[in-house]
Amino acid sequence: MTRQELGDFFRARRTRLDRADLGLPQLSRRSTQGLRREEVAYLSGVSVTWYTWLEQGRDINPSRQVLDALARTLRLTSTEHAYVLSLAGFSAPQPAQAPPHEATAPxxxxxxxxxxxxxxxxxxxxxxxxxxxxxxxxxxxxxxxxxxxxxxxxxxxxxxxxxxxxxxxxxxxxxxxxxxxxxxxxxxxxxxxxxxxxxxxxxxxxxxxxxxxxxxxxxxxxxxxxxxxxxxxxxxxxxxxxxxxxxxxxxxxxxxxxxxxxxxxxxxxxxxx
CATH class of the missing domain: 3.30.450.180 (Beta-Lactamase)
Structure with missing residues (x-):
């Protein structure tokens, strides 16, 4: 169930991306949305076969490094990134630099x-x-x-x-x-x-x-x-x-x-x- 949810989540995010934001050509005259699996695999440094298996919910165990790369490719938010890592059994990512706190409470x-x-x-x-x-x-x-x-x-x-x-x-x-x-x-x-x-x-x-x-x-x-x-x-x-x-x-x-x-x-x- 967790592997299937992980695969479904990546598929959903892949199909929602705007290709122009990533410098990629349109798929057709009318379609600017969504990346192909091979494009996600190439941009993330993994094989097309492996990424296909991941979306299919197969019995594979992605490393944290690979999940981080996919998060960057798919432009995941920090909340989405943390969700993906939790599905794979990893802790949430630590911010590179914690934001400075305000002098007063919101x-x-x-x-x-x-x-x-x-x-x-x-x-x-x-x-x-x-x-x-x-x-x-x-x-x-x-x-x-x-x-x-x-x-x-x-x-x-x-x-x-x-x-x-x-x-x-x-x-x-x-x-x-x-x-x-x-x-x-x-x-x-x-x-x-x-x-x-x-x-x-x-x-x-x-x-x-x-x-x-x-x-x-x-x-x-x-x-x-x-x-x-x-x-x-x-x-x-x-x-x-x-x-x-x-x-x-x-x-x-x-x-x-x-x-x-x-x-x-x-x-x-x-x-x-």
Whole structure:
């Protein structure tokens, strides 16, 4: 079934291409659409027989290199390319260069954050820059709207802002867990974020010590405890979502733990704003 779907997909894309876009002559006076199998095979560096078998769903196993070549020939989008690779059992292609993130969240993402009226929520860029937040998060952490754009980075704030240290009763544990999660997510892009690591190494001894440990940890939803100076303890579940149309962003949402006075205390905070 998977091989047949792969073959059908390539056939469908082959027949939709505009020959003029590839510098090829018309098939006839009335037809400018579609490539012949032999043309796709030649442009992709494979034999006509092999490509024919691929479209027919035969029992062959194309390599990732060949699939990448076919994706280029057939002008596949990044989503289509990832789909083809998934059918063949390969992971999605990595972009040659990740796009730079915007200083603010896209409008529709900000509207989503605002819709979570009673639940603190914010958006993180790949380097953990805070690019959007709602009123509930500003009530939980008022400094988010006060710090400079340069300093509005979650890792920077956790390790350098005394307010955050007081807000987190388990700061020692949470700060190092954040550091391990950041390192795991940065992965191959770690070199891009060297400016942040350098700043933190100079500004925070705790960060420098933790960074040298090379701890790696994946994110898991979990219960968190915050101690707010105005309303006391807040027990919140910590969740993260990824928008399908902006996979570089992470939406962090804190929901009140049921059976605790957290929701009522958050409501009180919001009325004071």
């Amino acid at each position: 409008p529709h993402v900000q509207r989503l954050l605002d819709a979570l009226a009673g639940e603190p929520a914010y958006a993180l860029a790949p380097d953990w820059q805070v690019v959007g937040w709602n009123a509930a998060y500003a009530a939980l952490y008022p400094n988010v709207a006060q710090v400079s754009n340069e300093d509005r980075n979650l890792l920077w704030l956790v390790f350098t802002d005394p307010y955050v240290r007081d807000l987190l009763p388990d700061w020692d544990v949470t700060s190092h867990r954040f550091l391990a999660e950041f390192r795991a997510e940065a992965g191959p892009r770690l070199g891009e974020f060297g400016y942040l690591v350098d700043r933190l190494n100079k500004a925070s001894e705790a960060f420098a010590e933790g960074w040298e440990r090379h701890d790696i940890e994946g994110f898991t939803s979990r219960e968190r405890l915050f101690h707010h100076p105005d309303v006391g303890d807040l027990r919140l579940e910590h969740h993260r979502l990824v928008p399908s149309d902006h996979p570089e962003l992470r939406l962090v949402i804190y929901t009140p733990v049921s059976g605790t006075p957290t929701a009522e205390r958050l409501a009180r905070l919001l009325t004071r704003r």
